[in-house]
Structure formats: structure tokens, C-alpha cells
Amino acid sequence: MIRQFPELPRVNIGFFPTPLHRLDRISEQTGYDVWIKRDDFTGRNLYGGNKVRKLEFLMGYAKANGYDYVITYGATQSNHAMQTITAARICGLEPIVYLRTVVEPDPNDLRANLLLDSIYGAEVHVLAGDADQKAESAKRIAELEAQGHKVYDVPVGGSNEVGVCGYVNGYLELLGQLEAADKRMDYxxxxxxxxxxxxxxxxxxxFADDDTKIIGVSVGLKDDAYEQRVADLANQALDHMGASDVRVSTEDFSVDNNYVGEGYEIPSPAGTAAIRRLARYEGxxxxxxxxxxxxxxxxxxxxSGRLxxxxxxxxxxxxxTTALFAEQAIVGPVMRD
Ligand SMILES: Cc1ncc(COP(=O)(O)O)c(C=O)c1O
Structure with a gap:
């Protein structure tokens, strides 16, 4: 019996439940029963993703509390920034994003999410990679507040106690789908x-008293305190849901840092091979x-048979997947064999 998710302010901007399906050929190749939960299909545009689940709650909170602007942060090709802009447009809030440069964009040939940000007509500030985004946005927030606006300052990745609730709910959705298919996931x-x-x-x-082993594969180098920050964030979300009796510790999940490659937004040979293998065997x-x-x-x-x-x-x-249409330095050698 899955415990009931509480009533929280929420807007309906995505398409749920997202599909869950088996990867038959990868399963056959590896000897495991491999499934995929398609949160790339969350909508509203073709380029959905995990942020839509968070944004349903973040925008719900913003609307319930009378905000009329939303500010957020990311790299120039941030999926989170693009999805926040999309969600703000749907909800009638004005979007502003502060983007740091990892790979230099060409202002005359905007690609991928930067192109979408511009189609959506967001206020976009592109800063140097080492710039202090929060210091820059603080000035803009002060200016807008002096004009009588209320600005919702959403952290990188939409990862605060409100946004994280989107994935508590997403997990329950996944468990429900597995139960309907008479399946249990191990990992x-x-x-x-x-x-x-x-x-x-x-x-x-x-929250669901489930014992699946959850593994987060990181895509940027993490410090030693990362797991504790994830556990703290999980507990803050549970508090926000009124479920303070449920607690998360670092024992409840693991983080694997071995697949980052050289760093964030730098293609890795194994990542490139995975892109090709999934395309060529699973479409x-x-x-x-x-x-x-x-x-x-x-x-x-x-x-390697590790499980x-x-x-x-x-x-x-x-x-x-908009990143497949980003600057070549981000895309990497996906076409070559
Ligand atoms: C496509 C995609 N996957 C995963 C993540 C990581 O999610 P989180 O920031 O919640 O750890 C992001 C974050 O930007 C993302 O854009």
C-alpha cells in the first residue's frame, strides 16, 4: 500500500504519467531486465525532462505566493533554465536567467537551449564561467522589488524543498506503474x-517504504559533502510535505563519480559510445x-556483471537531448565510429 502524497500548491504543465518501457535489445545483450522511465517526455515542448516535475511545484508555490517574476541559474545550455522559462511562460510569470559560460556560445548562431530561451523571449544574462551569478541577480532582484514586483529566486536545478517534491511524487508514479505491470525494480x-x-x-x-537500490551517476565532479547535501535536501522536502516522520540518510542511496570523464559539458568517450549504442539498438x-x-x-x-x-x-x-544540437564542443564525436 503506497502512502498518499499530500496536497501541495501545483500547476499542471507536464504530461503524466510518463511512459515506462523495457529495453529489449539491451536486456538481451546484457542478461538483465532493463527498463526506462521516460521523463524526457514530460512536455510541454518536445524537450521535456526532469525539471518539469520540479517546476509543477515551484510554479505552484510561486503562484500561491503572488510572485510575478522568476529568476534562475545554470550553464549557457542549461536544461533547467530553458524549462523554467517555459514553465514561467505557461504560468504568466516573467522569466530571467543568469547563465555561466562553460562552452562559449556564438551570439550569431544560437543553438539548442540558448536558441529556445531566445524564442521564448526570456531576459537572458550570459556571464563568464567564474562570475558570481547570485551577486549579479541580487542587483536585478533589488531593482525589480523597488518597482513593486515579487521575484521568486529558484536555485540551480530547481533543487529546493519545493522542487524536490516533484520527484517524491515521480517515484510514487513509477512504483504505481511497476505494480500495475506486476514488476519489482531492484535498481x-x-x-x-x-x-x-x-x-x-x-x-x-x-516515503513508500520501498527498498530499491538507487544509484546517482554524477556528471560533474562532486565534493565529499555531496551525499550529505542530497540527504538534507530529501529531508527538507519530506518536512515540506508534512512527512517529518520519514528520514533519509546517506545510507539510503549511492553516488558514482566514475563516469564524469574530464568534466561537466566535456564529452566522454564512454558517454559518446552510450549515445550511439542506445540509438543503434533501441532507437x-x-x-x-x-x-x-x-x-x-x-x-x-x-x-561487467557488477549487479x-x-x-x-x-x-x-x-x-x-537538445544538447545533441548544441555547440560541437558539447556534442562530441557522436557521428564518427
Ligand atoms: C537532462 C538532465 N538530467 C539530469 C539532471 C540532473 O538533475 P538534478 O540537478 O536534479 O540532479 C539535469 C540537471 O540539470 C538535466 O538537465
């Missing part, structure tokens, strides 16, 4: 960046920055 793999998705999934697992697209690297981690676990044979493994597809 759940997800990409982890700011940690909000992982925090929500783990909070969902504890499925993953991206070079997030899901390709995370799936390369999962493939390594499966190909008990025959286990049921679910990969959460968190979206991000």
Missing part, C-alpha cells in the same frame, strides 16, 4: 547534478552532458 539509476532529482527519488523510496536518444554519461555508467555495471544477473534495472531518462 534505479539516475543522472545526478544539483542533486534534487536524486533527493526526491530517495525521499520517495523512504533511443540520450544526450552528451547528462543522460549519455549516466547511461554509460549503467552499461558499465551491466556489461546480480537477472536483476530488474530501471534507468530514469531525465531529458536533455
Amino acid at each position: 534505479l539509476f539516475t543522472t545526478t547534478g544539483s542533486g534534487g532529482t536524486l533527493a526526491g527519488l530517495v525521499a520517495g523510496k523512504k 533511443l536518444l540520450v544526450d552528451p552532458v547528462y543522460t549519455g554519461k549516466a547511461f554509460s555508467g549503467l552499461l558499465d555495471y551491466l556489461d 546480480p544477473k537477472g536483476s530488474t534495472v530501471v534507468f530514469l531518462h531525465t531529458g536533455g
